[in-house]
Amino acid sequence: MGRGGMGAEPASFAHRTTNVAAAPSGLSKDRPRLARSRQRTALNAFARTRIRYAPRMTDPAASASTAFDLYYLQNGKRFFWRNPNHGVTLIDAGHESAILWHNEGKAIRRLWTDIASINMTAGTTGKEIVNNCRINFRNGRFLVVTDGGASGEVDHDRTPIYRDFVRALHRRLALAPPGTIRFLAGVSQTRHTVMLVTGVIAGLLFIATPLVLTLFLRDWRALGPLAAGTMFVWPFFKVIGANRPRDYDPHHPPGELMD
Numbered sequence: 001m002g003r004g005g006m007g008a009e010p011a012s013f014a015h016r017t018t019n020v021a022a023a024p025s026g027l028s029k030d031r032p033r034l035a036r037s038r039q040r041t042a043l044n045a046f047a048r049t050r051i052r053y054a055p056r057m058t059d060p061a062a063s064a065s066t067a068f069d070l071y072y073l074q075n076g077k078r079f080f081w082r083n084p085n086h087g088v089t090l091i092d093a094g095h096e097s098a099i100l101w102h103n104e105g106k107a108i109r110r111l112w113t114d115i116a117s118i119n120m121t122a123g124t125t126g127k128e129i130v131n132n133c134r135i136n137f138r139n140g141r142f143l144v145v146t147d148g149g150a151s152g153e154v155d156h157d158r159t160p161i162y163r164d165f166v167r168a169l170h171r172r173l174a175l176a177p178p179g180t181i182r183f184l185a186g187v188s189q190t191r192h193t194v195m196l197v198t199g200v201i202a203g204l205l206f207i208a209t210p211l212v213l214t215l216f217l218r219d220w221r222a223l224g225p226l227a228a229g230t231m232f233v234w235p236f237f238k239v240i241g242a243n244r245p246r247d248y249d250p251h252h253p254p255g256e257l258m259d
Helices: 009-021 030-053 159-173 189-215 220-242
Strands: 064-074 086-092 098-103 106-111 115-124 129-137 142-146 182-185
Touching (some): 064 159, 086 159, 129 159, 189 220
Parallel strands (some): 115 182
């Protein structure tokens, strides 16, 4: 029996039972037994058909979650006195696997299939480097998870947690069909060019000028500004190098953006 007959069979079964019930009285004593036998036969055939085409029962995928106490930004908010948002969870639940966070007390959950791209970058306030993992969703919104603390400055106690989060996220997303999620490191080419120009100018002002004063004019007082300038500019040069725009393999996320 084909699948097309499944919907018609209950009506056919009802038709048979109605005809049997409407049989005229006065028939032989064997007629009721024959009717009951036909009813049982039709019922058994219908039951076998229903069982044959019933969908297989499958157990729901086991759900497990891993929480990471990391701070995050949502949808472009950059400036704050104190970031109140922290706590990101990766949920493993088969086709319902997702990332979860909270916005003003409301839980927000996005499936892996909602993710369009990952962009790993580094930033600095002039002191130390802060690593960022931006998760771009297909609806245009995004989430930026960072190893910074509530103030936005790097929190060295959270850097190992951030590294674990990035690796755990990439292990899951690497299972996606090729081409469905793009993995990017660094900033855009235009922004990187601007960073390079700014870095060169800063190097000339804060390093080259004191160095010339020290070496050629024997002005040893320039050693102090030279040391201070080097300490000030060095983090920027590290960020410029780490933010070189490129694609990367999700099986090997860039280590220089997780240190």
